[in-house]
Amino acid sequence: MIRTALTSVVFFLSIILSGSSKAEDMDLRVGQYFPAIFLPSLGGGKMRSVSSFRGKKLILHVFASW
Amino acid sequence: MEEGKVQVAGLIQEQHPDRCRLFMQWHQMDWPVLVDSLNLLGFSSVPMTFLIDEHGIIRNRRARPGDLAEFLSTSYPAPQEPAPPPVAPDLDGKIETIESSKAETRSAADWTAYGDWLFLRGAEADLMRCVEAYRRAADGGGPPEARFRLGVALRRRSESSHRQPGDFQASIDAWLAALDGDPDQYIWRRRIQQYGPRPDKPYPFYTWVKKAREEITRRGDEPSPLCVEPSGAELAGPGKTLGPDGAEKSGPDPEGRIRRDSSPLINLEITVAPSTDNEHVAARAYLSLRPNEEKKGHWNNEAGDTVIWLDPPEGVRLDDRSFTIPKAAEETSTETRRVEFEAHYDGVAMDDEPLMISGYVLYYVCEDVDGECLYLRRDFLVKLRPSRSAGRRSAGASPR
Numbered sequence: 001m002i003r004t005a006l007t008s009v010v011f012f013l014s015i016i017l018s019g020s021s022k023a024e025d026m027d028l029r030v031g032q033y034f035p036a037i038f039l040p041s042l043g044g045g046k047m048r049s050v051s052s053f054r055g056k057k058l059i060l061h062v063f064a065s066w
Numbered sequence: 067m068e069e070g071k072v073q074v075a076g077l078i079q080e081q082h083p084d085r086c087r088l089f090m091q092w093h094q095m096d097w098p099v100l101v102d103s104l105n106l107l108g109f110s111s112v113p114m115t116f117l118i119d120e121h122g123i124i125r126n127r128r129a130r131p132g133d134l135a136e137f138l139s140t141s142y143p144a145p146q147e148p149a150p151p152p153v154a155p156d157l158d159g160k161i162e163t164i165e166s167s168k169a170e171t172r173s174a175a176d177w178t179a180y181g182d183w184l185f186l187r188g189a190e191a192d193l194m195r196c197v198e199a200y201r202r203a204a205d206g207g208g209p210p211e212a213r214f215r216l217g218v219a220l221r222r223r224s225e226s227s228h229r230q231p232g233d234f235q236a237s238i239d240a241w242l243a244a245l246d247g248d249p250d251q252y253i254w255r256r257r258i259q260q261y262g263p264r265p266d267k268p269y270p271f272y273t274w275v276k277k278a279r280e281e282i283t284r285r286g287d288e289p290s291p292l293c294v295e296p297s298g299a300e301l302a303g304p305g306k307t308l309g310p311d312g313a314e315k316s317g318p319d320p321e322g323r324i325r326r327d328s329s330p331l332i333n334l335e336i337t338v339a340p341s342t343d344n345e346h347v348a349a350r351a352y353l354s355l356r357p358n359e360e361k362k363g364h365w366n367n368e369a370g371d372t373v374i375w376l377d378p379p380e381g382v383r384l385d386d387r388s389f390t391i392p393k394a395a396e397e398t399s400t401e402t403r404r405v406e407f408e409a410h411y412d413g414v415a416m417d418d419e420p421l422m423i424s425g426y427v428l429y430y431v432c433e434d435v436d437g438e439c440l441y442l443r444r445d446f447l448v449k450l451r452p453s454r455s456a457g458r459r460s461a462g463a464s465p466r
Contacts (some may be wrong), residue, residue, distance in 0.1 A: 024095035028107070033145075036152035037106060040188060041088055042078070046105045047186065049152045050075070050100070051122055057072045057138065059129070060120040062109055064080045065089035066260070066271040 092278035175207035210247030217241040234337040265456035268342035270303040272296035317375035324443035331363035347412040362434040367393040369430035374427040403437040423448040
């Protein structure tokens with residue numbers, strides 16, 4: 001799991017470094033709580049909030065498959 | 067990375083989350099992913115990587131590889147302000163209040179919240195009310211976000227058993243209206259470009275799907291299924307060239323001698339997705355041909371293929387002027403037949419009058435399973451409306 005997580009982190013950060021970053025998002029600033037809204041999970045089941053990950057550090061990738 | 071000290075999660079901005087599921091399977095990534103198809107969090111670009119500490123505080127929002135080590139080794143103090151409690155999916159009872167109120171008393175914000183709740187429940191049966199809620203929000207002076215979400219719901223409904231005629235075009239129009247209100251919203255722009263013409267595409271959107279399926283299969287696994295296969299537009303890459311305009315070609319029925327389908331036994335729906343800015347003067351058109359269930363129309367596959375002929379005005383270049391949809395294998399069938407094509411009209415005189423691409427479809431169809439079988443023609447118009455407005459082109463379509 002750690003190797004998978006590390007590999008995926010490197011994968012996503014390499015995408016960022018390839019220059020695909022675009023316009024700034026306006027509402028989520030450093031120092032603020034990440035919004036705790038409920039969203040569906042990709043694998044189905046109960047809706048979940050990013051706040052449910054509290055207790056450990058979190059690397060959160062915001063992306064699309066295209 | 068010390069085991070147990072950090073976790074990884076994803077948050078996707080995509081119309082079709084099932085495609086992300088295939089993407090994750092392909093790259094063998096098994097961390098949890100949340101789905102934000104409605105763009106509720108308001109992201110205007112991807113990708114972004116957030117580093118969030120154990121208290122839920124954002125420590126970095128554009129992380130680079132060099133930031134990770136510091137983030138993981140830093141002990142972040144507990145914040146002075148307590149975390150706001152997460153809002154329950156029903157907005158802590160607000161949805162019940164909205165549902166019990168009279169429709170005419172609900173604000174645009176109420177309608178938007180109601181639409182969000184209905185969409186997130188994920189039930190196809192809720193899509194009718196969901197679309198209606200977002201329409202009310204948009205018509206009631208709601209923000210551009212309400213129009214974007216209306217487009218998302220309409221597109222989803224167009225792919226469901228609750229599909230209504232014109233849903234796909236309405237979704238494109240809703241997204242264009244949203245983009246008018248916030249031209250810097252690249253997530254919204256990409257949602258249109260996904261279905262739009264090649265000159266307006268930043269990259270091909272789903273060409274990876276074929277490779278993903280091949281590699282997953284080679285590993286001995288079953289590729290995760292997709293609810294809707296990517297269309298031609300979603301596989302096309304950026305490009306500006308088209309085939310020859312075929313001015314010398316003549317159509318299969320130039321004198322209009324084939325009998326018209328006045329019943330109609332086949333329902334024809336046309337959607338036009340234009341470029342999202344003034345730089346690329348182009349549009350992608352979609353034709354869908356559905357046997358009319360009420361009239362018990364059936365494709366007659368013992369006769370021949372379905373042929374489409376286009377007659378563009380001067381200056382409008384197309385992929386081609388003639389398209390053929392092969393007949394099915396069985397004797398009769400009722401599947402929806404589809405074709406896509408692009409129209410590029412750069413340099414055509416800019417005025418407020420729409421450009422019309424006229425055309426017709428020729429098909430073999432039967433009335434009921436044992437009914438009369440006919441060779442029929444259906445005429446149509448594809449309407450392209452160039453606009454001088456910055457950041458927006460509008461288009462419409464109508465079958466004759």
